[in-house]
Amino acid sequence: MSDLVFQSTSQLAKAIRERSVSAREVLEAHLSQIAQHNRVLNAIVTLDEEQAISKASQADAALAQGELWGPLHGVPFTVKDLFDTAGVRTTWSYRPLANYIPQQDATAVARLRNAGAILLGKTNMPQLAIGPQSDSPLFGRANNPWNLKYTPGGSTGGGAAAVAAGLSPLEIGSDLGGSIRLPAHFCGVFGFKPTEHRVSMAGASPRLKGAKRSLQHMRVAGPIARSIEDLRLGLSLIEGPDGRQWSVPPVVAEPMQERPLRECRFAWTDNFGGIPVTAETRAVIEKLAVTLEQLGCRVERCNPPDFNFTEALQTFGEICGTEIGMTTPPLKRLLLSMVLRARSSGEPLFQGLIKGAALSMRRYVEALEKRDALIAIMEQFMSDWDAWLCPVAPGPTFTHRQMRNPLLGEPLEVDDQKLPYWVWSITYTAVFNLTGSPAVVMPLARSQTGLPIGVQVVGRRWRDMQLLSVAEKLVGVTGFFQCPPGY
Known part of the structure; x- marks a missing residue:
């Protein structure tokens, strides 16, 4: 096990920027951890390995020329398998969508990529994100890294398991009734459900015939990580209006009262x-x-x-x-x-x-x-x-x-x-x-x-x-x- 896989997102981003470690080294450490543990955890169901390696090499070349892509330059991340990912299948763990490949990223995914992060893969979830377990009819069940006999929760169960086991430093999940918070609780990690409409859900609706964006209320996107610092960083990158979901207002600076x-x-x-x-x-x-x-x-x-x-x-x-x-x-x-x-x-x-x-x-x-x-x-x-x-x-x-x-x-x-x-x-x-x-x-x-x-x-x-x-x-x-x- 490499120490890199349990460093926080913020630590990895800083180390890559300062060139004390390369984006390629960070990615390969996570790929090694995935190769060692994902077979039994079944947390990541689609691994975009080839594109991630290519992108990590590009990130290192850009830094060598003094080009910084953003605050997450070269840092890998995963997303729940209901967020659209351009060129990478998005299945919702639903058989009619087993081979669906979006042409455009969901807003949350696009914003992390625009911040320099590298998509590592998609994480396991129950069919259509319904349920407090992550047992997919397409991919099988995800298991809890603390004890494989137990569920990592649902519906962002694969994502929470991946973060807990060092397969990913940062996950973007969704939460309608506890789907970020329950898996975080079950897997011993940090999870955040933002205020409703703070983060756009554009690109996170199933692409079914006759379907429209079904849930107009209560469903949110948010980060799962191993520290509060990473939750704050993740939220700051994905929040705010996007011109796709008009119910998301501009982010207003909060009156912060720093006190002990x-x-x-x-x-x-x-x-x-x-x-x-x-x-x-x-x-x-x-x-x-x-x-x-x-x-x-x-x-x-x-x-x-x-x-x-x-x-x-x-x-x-x-x-x-x-x-x-x-x-x-x-x-x-x-x-x-x-x-x-x-x-x-x-x-x-x-x-x-x-x-x-x-x-x-x-x-x-x-x-x-x-x-x-x-x-x-x-x-x-x-x-x-x-x-x-x-x-x-x-x-x-x-x-x-x-x-x-x-x-x-x-x-x-x-x-x-x-x-x-x-x-x-x-x-x-x-x-x-x-x-x-x-x-x-x-x-x-x-x-x-x-x-x-x-x-x-x-x-x-x-x-x-x-x-x-x-x-x-x-x-x-x-x-x-x-x-x-x-x-």
């Missing part, structure tokens, strides 16, 4: 609407709160007053169901078939999806109005705090589960209890897609079985850089990235 950790204010909770978490999860988050209080921070255990978590999940489902059903016929058929088989569960998410799939414009507008009201409650609550500390999920990662229906998995354990599969998977994350709030996941502890446990750190809408600044201060307490054994 002891002056920060933290709310915390381990309870979203009575959904239990494991004793280990509760203990490590409470320990973090106690430690912060001992350091002088203002800390309080609380939830937003009058925020109904059950209503939030149902509203999330209503909006998703309506937007998918209105604009993407193949996805509508798939969604309806899955939901109708799952409707007997009575879960708020499924009830919302059923209502949304009925395509009632009145219901859709009502759902958006309910969403606005819930956003207002969340923003009012967050105005009193620098960050809100929450679980990412009821527990650490779980063993691989077989499913015939992506919406129907077997119940998952919470100590001596069991929760429905989707209640366990998205209760603590989808809330912040509904409210559009930025949220960062940070490694926090290890379970008794040695699996990562993360903490979700939530901020106010459009205060993403402020939130990352607070998270960077927290790292001194929560701890830095740790490499999985054997990598």
Whole structure:
């Protein structure tokens, strides 16, 4: 194993600029790590090796002539296999798209390339990005580098596994209900869901016959990395308007208040609407709160007053169901078939999806109005705090589960209890897609079985850089990235 593969994106970029290491050496170190470990992890499903080698050689030649391509000159990166990549297949893990090769990059990909970064490959995900596991009908399942018997999560599971195992220093994923945050939590890395519409999703919709850009709300793109510094760098490069998705506004400089950790204010909770978490999860988050209080921070255990978590999940489902059903016929058929088989569960998410799939414009507008009201409650609550500390999920990662229906998995354990599969998977994350709030996941502890446990750190809408600044201060307490054994 080369030390290069566990250096941060920022460190690699600096070393290449200063010519203490070449872009070719960095790339070859990652290719060697991929050759050694990807066979069992199945994290990277399309490797653009030939083009990456050529581009790395060009990067070194450019630097030798005094030409700097940008802040990520010569640094490799990976992207989830739903972002368009010019000349490289983009499958969505969906058989009808198995051989689709885009002609244009997604905005997030184009911006990293324009910053000098080199596309290394595409990462594994579930079919059409539906599910908290990354088991692809095209490529097979991705495995967790901490224990191959466990899932790396979904739907950016391959990307989180790749970053954790040193196959890639930086991943761009997408998040509709926790698809960046859950894999980051499961794999012990850092992941960031920006404020809704801060990053363009242009080039991240399935190219299916009759399909339009289906989801107009709640779905975002964001980075996965091994440090907060890299999350900040990644966000700064991909954010802002692009002339393709007009809902993305200009980036406005945030009023930054640099102050020591002891002056920060933290709310915390381990309870979203009575959904239990494991004793280990509760203990490590409470320990973090106690430690912060001992350091002088203002800390309080609380939830937003009058925020109904059950209503939030149902509203999330209503909006998703309506937007998918209105604009993407193949996805509508798939969604309806899955939901109708799952409707007997009575879960708020499924009830919302059923209502949304009925395509009632009145219901859709009502759902958006309910969403606005819930956003207002969340923003009012967050105005009193620098960050809100929450679980990412009821527990650490779980063993691989077989499913015939992506919406129907077997119940998952919470100590001596069991929760429905989707209640366990998205209760603590989808809330912040509904409210559009930025949220960062940070490694926090290890379970008794040695699996990562993360903490979700939530901020106010459009205060993403402020939130990352607070998270960077927290790292001194929560701890830095740790490499999985054997990598």
